[in-house]
Amino acid sequence: MQYQSQAVAKLYFTAAIGLFAGQILFGLILGLQYVVGDFLFPEIPFNVARMVHTNLLIVWILFGFMGAAYYLVPEEAERELHSPGLAVLMFWVFLVAGALTILGYLLVPYSGLAKMTGNDLLPTMGREFLEQPTITKIGIVIVALAFLYNIGMTILSGRKTVVNLVLLIGLAGLAVLFLFAFYNPDNLVEDKLYWWWVVHLWVEGVWELILGSILAFVLIKTTGVDREVIEKWLYVIIAMTLITGIIGTGHHYYWIGTPEYWQWWGSVFSALEPIPFFMMTVFAFNMVNRRRRNHLNKVAVLWALGTAVMAFLGAGVWGFLHTLSPVNYYTHGSQITAAHGHMAFYGAYAMIVLTIISYAMPMMRGRKAANSNRSQVLEMWSFWLMTVSMVFITLFLTGAGILQVYLQRYSDTPLPFMVVQEKIALFYWMREVAGVVFLAGLVLYIASFFVGSKDPEAAVEQAASPTA
Amino acid sequence: MSEAFTKVMARNIFYGGSLFFLLLFLALTFDTEGTLPERDNRQAITGKVAMGKRLWENNDCIGCHTLLGEGAYFAPELGNAYKRLGGKAGIIGFIESRPKDGIPGRRSMPQFNFTDEELDAIAEFLKYSSEINTANWPPNIQG
Numbered sequence: 276m277q278y279q280s281q282a283v284a285k286l287y288f289t290a291a292i293g294l295f296a297g298q299i300l301f302g303l304i305l306g307l308q309y310v311v312g313d314f315l316f317p318e319i320p321f322n323v324a325r326m327v328h329t330n331l332l333i334v335w336i337l338f339g340f341m342g343a344a345y346y347l348v349p350e351e352a353e354r355e356l357h358s359p360g361l362a363v364l365m366f367w368v369f370l371v372a373g374a375l376t377i378l379g380y381l382l383v384p385y386s387g388l389a390k391m392t393g394n395d396l397l398p399t400m401g402r403e404f405l406e407q408p409t410i411t412k413i414g415i416v417i418v419a420l421a422f423l424y425n426i427g428m429t430i431l432s433g434r435k436t437v438v439n440l441v442l443l444i445g446l447a448g449l450a451v452l453f454l455f456a457f458y459n460p461d462n463l464v465e466d467k468l469y470w471w472w473v474v475h476l477w478v479e480g481v482w483e484l485i486l487g488s489i490l491a492f493v494l495i496k497t498t499g500v501d502r503e504v505i506e507k508w509l510y511v512i513i514a515m516t517l518i519t520g521i522i523g524t525g526h527h528y529y530w531i532g533t534p535e536y537w538q539w540w541g542s543v544f545s546a547l548e549p550i551p552f553f554m555m556t557v558f559a560f561n562m563v564n565r566r567r568r569n570h571l572n573k574v575a576v577l578w579a580l581g582t583a584v585m586a587f588l589g590a591g592v593w594g595f596l597h598t599l600s601p602v603n604y605y606t607h608g609s610q611i612t613a614a615h616g617h618m619a620f621y622g623a624y625a626m627i628v629l630t631i632i633s634y635a636m637p638m639m640r641g642r643k644a645a646n647s648n649r650s651q652v653l654e655m656w657s658f659w660l661m662t663v664s665m666v667f668i669t670l671f672l673t674g675a676g677i678l679q680v681y682l683q684r685y686s687d688t689p690l691p692f693m694v695v696q697e698k699i700a701l702f703y704w705m706r707e708v709a710g711v712v713f714l715a716g717l718v719l720y721i722a723s724f725f726v727g728s729k730d731p732e733a734a735v736e737q738a739a740s741p742t743a
Numbered sequence: 744m745s746e747a748f749t750k751v752m753a754r755n756i757f758y759g760g761s762l763f764f765l766l767l768f769l770a771l772t773f774d775t776e777g778t779l780p781e782r783d784n785r786q787a788i789t790g791k792v793a794m795g796k797r798l799w800e801n802n803d804c805i806g807c808h809t810l811l812g813e814g815a816y817f818a819p820e821l822g823n824a825y826k827r828l829g830g831k832a833g834i835i836g837f838i839e840s841r842p843k844d845g846i847p848g849r850r851s852m853p854q855f856n857f858t859d860e861e862l863d864a865i866a867e868f869l870k871y872s873s874e875i876n877t878a879n880w881p882p883n884i885q886g
Binding site: 308309311312313316317320321322323325326385386389390394395398400401402403406437459461462463464465467468503506507510511513514517518521522524525528529530531532533534535537538540604605607608609610612613683684685689690691692693696 | 748749750753754756760761764767768771772779783784788792793796799800801802803804807809810812814815816818820843844846847848850853855872878880882885886
């Protein structure tokens with residue numbers, strides 16, 4: 276750690292891991308409710324558990340992004356953070372607001388929460404992923420503005436690097452696009468049209484810029500490859516992201532009342548959306564192959580490569596699978612969507628946050644560069660358990676989705692929704708088993724912060740052999 | 744990547760490409776807004792429908808159901824519920840009759856204890872939704 280103020284990231288990363296654990300517990304509850312329909316009913320109905328699951332995901336990823344920014348921006352800008360105090364204050368504001376919101380979901384019926392928080396004054400609640408009470412949304416905007424101010428001031432008065440600039444563009448885009456969460460007209464079609472400006476333009480737009488810059492930072496640090504080379508790659512990747520991803524929003528405009536030309540725009544551009552993810556994979560492997568040093572933190576490199584591969588599979592391949600409008604006509608809103616959502620979020624965003632945590636946390640906890648061998652090996656186990664089980668979760672949901680689409684929508688004698696759900700229950704059981712393995716991986720992940728923490732650091736660094 | 748292709752060129756593609764496609768997206772959105780009045784059934788949006796949409800939101804119905812294919816995949820699609828359940832009476836009857844403690848071993852919709860006026864508003868909202876031109880989606884009545 277080169278600058279003291281980078282240490283504020285530790286708070287953010289710790290909270291992110293805690294909320295991640297909460298997300299997974301609620302995921303297991305949801306998975307069980309899929310097959311044991313009355314599990315925890317009526318105390319925690321499915322919709323409440325789902326809100327907790329998805330909102331915890333969003334919040335922990337945001338904590339991860341903010342932590343990543345607080346860690347890497349000072350190092351890139353070669354100066355201390357503009358205001359470490361503000362960063363700590365905003366951490367607590369965000370954590371308390373987030374915790375109160377989650378408690379609100381769990382302890383008060385949702386309609387009661389809407390009433391308590393005055394949703395009728397400015398109705399924004401009750402839309403997927405944007406379930407937070409309006410007051411929480413306003414809190415998110417305030418935290419985001421304070422965060423952008425802090426990061427922006429640091430970048431502006433320091434060394435300007437492409438990594439910092441791209442990160443800043445991504446974060447600013449994240450904040451600006453979130454403002455569309457406040458637009459909720461009575462017209463359902465317009466509601467949906469602009470809802471996607473938050474959801475799609477986040478995950479298939481500006482978040483990819485954040486992902487790209489964090490990945491570039493970790494690769495610069497762990498491979499020692501010339502910054503010029505990495506920055507050029509980063510520009511090309513994010514160029515392809517926005518060139519394909521912005522119009523790619525059209526793949527959400529096929530069946531929601533919007534004009535039919537979107538079937539062409541959406542199909543063509545979103546079919547190109549895997550390209551930046553494929554380039555990211557090529558990029559990551561290329562840089563690691565051309566490395567000028569063998570970094571001691573092997574597990575961080577594993578996470579970085581894993582992110583690139585899994586983001587390509589989850590977002591790229593599984594996205595393409597159902598993005599062409601003639602296919603999407605049958606798969607829209609089925610378990611295929613759920614399969615894609617799980618691997619894409621894990622592969623792109625969960626894994627990039629785990630990558631930067633894996634790289635930065637050892638140094639923030641007093642190591643020179645890396646954890647002990649024992650700790651790293653345990654973390655590698657957690658990497659493989661979580662990643663492989665997520666592949667299986669995705670495959671089982673895909674199996675469920677193919678059957679669902681056939682039985683409910685494609686065959687000559689379409690069956691009712693609930694009849695189909697019972698027929699495909701086996702796949703939901705298998706998904707739940709895979710989910711339990713994921714939880715085991717997460718337990719090992721958390722354990723890796725404690726196991727071997729008193730052991731000496733991993734062996735001394737050796738220069739990469741010339742043939743490598 | 745080859746040396747002839749420089750970082751500045753990559754940067755220019757990023758800024759130029761992003762700006763171009765952002766503007767194209769805005770233009771397409773503008774055009775979409777122009778065509779929506781013929782497709783989105785806006786003339787049917789009454790006070791009752793707006794009230795129904797608020798109830799839909801304030802009870803997080805989207806947390807289990809899909810509406811025009813968007814939402815959660817735990818419970819049936821509701822964009823065509825008006826047609827599938829046989830009109831407003833079918834919708835109201837279904838919501839009203841949910842048992843308070845659920846159905847043993849099975850998925851069940853909670854009992855929301857809506858008033859008659861609220862039930863009517865929700866049904867009106869789902870009727871309005873079912874008349875939006877969705878390019879023939881869903882493929883059949885099962886949603």
